[in-house]
Amino acid sequence: xxxVSQSPSNKVTEKGKDVELRCDPISGHTALYWYRQSLxxxxxxxxxxxxxxxxxxxxxxxxxxxxxRTGGSVxxxxxxxxxxxxxxxxxxxxxxxxxxxxxxxxxxxxTRLTVT
Amino acid sequence: SQQGExxxxxxxxxxxxxxxxxxxxxxxxxxxxxxxxxxxxxxxxLILIRSNxxxxxxxxxxxxxxxxxxSSSLLITASRAADTASYFCATDVGAPLVFGKGTRLSVxx
Numbered sequence: 001x002x003x004v005s006q007s008p009s010n011k012v013t014e015k016g017k018d019v020e021l022r023c024d025p026i027s028g029h030t031a032l033y034w035y036r037q038s039l040x041x042x043x044x045x046x047x048x049x050x051x052x053x054x055x056x057x058x059x060x061x062x063x064x065x066x067x068x069r070t071g072g073s074v075x076x077x078x079x080x081x082x083x084x085x086x087x088x089x090x091x092x093x094x095x096x097x098x099x100x101x102x103x104x105x106x107x108x109x110x111t112r113l114t115v116t
Numbered sequence: 117s118q119q120g121e122x123x124x125x126x127x128x129x130x131x132x133x134x135x136x137x138x139x140x141x142x143x144x145x146x147x148x149x150x151x152x153x154x155x156x157x158x159x160x161x162l163i164l165i166r167s168n169x170x171x172x173x174x175x176x177x178x179x180x181x182x183x184x185x186x187s188s189s190l191l192i193t194a195s196r197a198a199d200t201a202s203y204f205c206a207t208d209v210g211a212p213l214v215f216g217k218g219t220r221l222s223v224x225x
Contacts, residue, residue, distance in 0.1 A: 033212055042217035050211060091158060097211055104149060105213060107158035
């Protein structure tokens with residue numbers, strides 16, 4: 001079946017502009033995650049959606065970052081007033097989480113954001 | 117500080133050799149997972165080992181887990197050039213997973 005898809009694959013934007021990144025998870029997966037990865041670094045957790053529960057926003061670096069998940073499926077990560085330090089690859093993942101345990105995550109190909 | 121930290125940060129071996137990467141973590145876990153990343157894009161899940169398991173195999177991969185030492189190792193046997201990638205361990209302490217910074221493996225043909 002189809003995997004996790006993300007769009008756009010690449011985004012170049014000017015400092016101060018807003019950007020929206022989209023993630024389409026695997027159908028039926030209840031959990032959706034956003035991560036950020038700077039060049040040569042590990043994954044930085046941003047936000048986590050689980051079913052109809054309130055999202056875990058503990059990883060969002062500032063109030064310029066927000067995300068929503070509509071209808072328990074597609075998610076959009078919005079970065080307002082982008083800064084150069086926001087340049088990174090933004091990765092989305094989905095999984096079947098049950099009873100508090102984490103199952104394997106399926107990652108999308110990522111969106112490479114460059115802020116000039 | 118990182119929950120999971122891989123060691124070494126980088127590893128270079130000849131094709132056909134075995135590669136061993138280690139992961140240490142700090143708190144009790146539900147399970148530990150290993151992922152591979154090629155070319156800085158999406159990660160691919162390799163193997164999941166639960167806290168009550170000590171060893172698991174998948175093809176050329178062997179993972180061990182020592183909960184008393186809070187450590188895990190990933191062994192890739194008979195490495196190939198295509199195994200060149202970054203490898204991450206991720207610990208489940210309740211969602212979300214916590215990823216380490218990764219080991220960069222280079223397999224030279």
